[in-house]
Amino acid sequence: MDVVEMTLDVMKYAINRITQTSPELGHPKKEEELRGLVGETITPDGIGGEKAFQLFRDVLVKATVPIDHPRHLAFVPASPTRAAVMFDLVTSASSIHGAYWMEGAGGIYCENEAMKWLVSLTGLPEGAFGVFTSGGTAANLSAMVTAREAWRSVCGEHNRDRGLIITSIGAHSSIKAMAKVIDADVYLVDSEDRLTQEGLRYTIDHLSDEQRNRLFAVVATGGTTNAGIIDDLDGIAGICKKEQLWFHVDAAYGGGALAADSVRHLFRGIESADSITIDPHKWLFSPYDCGAVIYKKPELARKAHAQEGSYLDIFKDEGAQGFNPADYQIQLTRRVRGLPLWFSLAMHGTKMYKEAVERGIELAKIAANLIEENPDLELVREPGLSCVLYRRKGWTPDDYTNWTYKNHKAGLALVTPTKWKNGDTYETVSRFCFINPDTTEEDIKMILDTMK
Numbered sequence: 240m241d242v243v244e245m246t247l248d249v250m251k252y253a254i255n256r257i258t259q260t261s262p263e264l265g266h267p268k269k270e271e272e273l274r275g276l277v278g279e280t281i282t283p284d285g286i287g288g289e290k291a292f293q294l295f296r297d298v299l300v301k302a303t304v305p306i307d308h309p310r311h312l313a314f315v316p317a318s319p320t321r322a323a324v325m326f327d328l329v330t331s332a333s334s335i336h337g338a339y340w341m342e343g344a345g346g347i348y349c350e351n352e353a354m355k356w357l358v359s360l361t362g363l364p365e366g367a368f369g370v371f372t373s374g375g376t377a378a379n380l381s382a383m384v385t386a387r388e389a390w391r392s393v394c395g396e397h398n399r400d401r402g403l404i405i406t407s408i409g410a411h412s413s414i415k416a417m418a419k420v421i422d423a424d425v426y427l428v429d430s431e432d433r434l435t436q437e438g439l440r441y442t443i444d445h446l447s448d449e450q451r452n453r454l455f456a457v458v459a460t461g462g463t464t465n466a467g468i469i470d471d472l473d474g475i476a477g478i479c480k481k482e483q484l485w486f487h488v489d490a491a492y493g494g495g496a497l498a499a500d501s502v503r504h505l506f507r508g509i510e511s512a513d514s515i516t517i518d519p520h521k522w523l524f525s526p527y528d529c530g531a532v533i534y535k536k537p538e539l540a541r542k543a544h545a546q547e548g549s550y551l552d553i554f555k556d557e558g559a560q561g562f563n564p565a566d567y568q569i570q571l572t573r574r575v576r577g578l579p580l581w582f583s584l585a586m587h588g589t590k591m592y593k594e595a596v597e598r599g600i601e602l603a604k605i606a607a608n609l610i611e612e613n614p615d616l617e618l619v620r621e622p623g624l625s626c627v628l629y630r631r632k633g634w635t636p637d638d639y640t641n642w643t644y645k646n647h648k649a650g651l652a653l654v655t656p657t658k659w660k661n662g663d664t665y666e667t668v669s670r671f672c673f674i675n676p677d678t679t680e681e682d683i684k685m686i687l688d689t690m691k
């Protein structure tokens with residue numbers, strides 16, 4: 240098979256795949272089973288493009304769950320636009336190095352245009368800006384490093400102190416994980432519900448002097464992963480300002496909803512953040528992997544992240560000057576991963592994005608109504624953004640697990656259980672997270688019908 244033929248085959252597959260609105264809901268197989276089906280694929284002489292592609296297309300990809308399936312409503316799914324997926328191919332084909340303007344100017348220009356729109360959604364003041372990262376975890380880490388460095392730079396006495404961050408148990412697991420990376424402690428406010436101004440005030444007032452001395456940041460969530468809850472951003476901003484603490488808002492999942500007029504008011508206070516995480520690969524219809532970190536004062540990020548080396552000096556020279564994404568987050572060599580978002584935004588316009596996000600919120604309301612009408616089911620709480628937590632009366636945790644596997648195996652849906660903190664105990668419940676605007680009311684009914 241020559242290169243042209245292979246390219247055509249690959250393009251044919253890609254076009255087929257993105258025009259399918261309901262791709263097969265794949266199912267994982269054990270590694271030994273996959274090996275048995277495809278044999279050795281990495282050999283001294285190669286197995287040839289045709290064979291390798293056939294194994295991928297006919298066997299391996301079928302052992303994956305398409306994240307954009309309209310009945311994949313687990314975790315935080317995704318639903319990249321066709322335009323963005325096609326442009327992901329163009330991004331790869333263009334071989335652009337996205338670290339420095341000198342090499343990547345045209346690509347970085349496009350990323351920055353998309354970034355301007357993201358920044359405008361936040362309401363941050365003039366001068367605020369950001370970069371695209373590999374995802375929310377990398378964005379949170381980049382922001383936390385910037386916050387820690389800013390804290391230490393103000394007062395040299397903290398240079399040897401282990402920092403302390405306050406967040407709530409509703410925060411995403413990546414906050415705790417990235418605190419480990421920066422060797423900081425995390426104080427968790429024990430509420431899965433909205434972190435309030437009063438809750439934060441109480442927590443700070445009850446820290447020991449030693450803890451207060453090490454406290455440098457508060458991480459609020461703009462749409463919790465589990466339930467779509469938005470913390471009291473305005474109240475938290477006020478305390479952070481008074482206490483001179485870095486205010487980070489993790490809106491990796493919920494950030495897309497900044498575009499939705501129906502819920503924008505819930506984010507009041509986000510415009511006071513020092514940094515914000517938004518994942519276009521979650522609710523802004525970009526393919527993986529595309530996160531974003533935005534700073535009120537990008538120069539603080541540059542101080543924290545810009546790498547130095549004699550081989551890099553030329554990039555900082557007058558002649559090469561421009562915006563260098565490598566200076567604002569943890570990664571040096573980087574794909575211009577904001578390009579697919581730029582193309583899709585440029586093609587469709589921001590109004591379509593608004594409507595598609597509103598549809599996710601509407602689907603959550605439709606699901607809530609169907610649940611309320613069903614005597615076997617009960618809402619755990621009102622939907623938060625596009626997340627719905629509900630229980631099947633009388634079910635044990637095992638019933639939820641078995642139901643998930645049964646529906647997945649049947650190729651019907653992927654809907655997974657989660658836990659909700661009820662007083663002192665955690666209750667296992669079921670959860671929908673709507674991202675894909677092509678999910679229908681019929682899809683939801685079909686899934687709920689299997690809970691009889």
Ligand SMILES: Cc1ncc(COP(=O)(O)O)c(C=O)c1O
Nearest residue numbers: 315374375376411413464491492
């Ligand atoms: C609120 C929040 N923050 C951070 C993350 C981590 O993002 P990523 O998986 O892109 O690293 C997630 C993922 O679901 C999330 O929901």
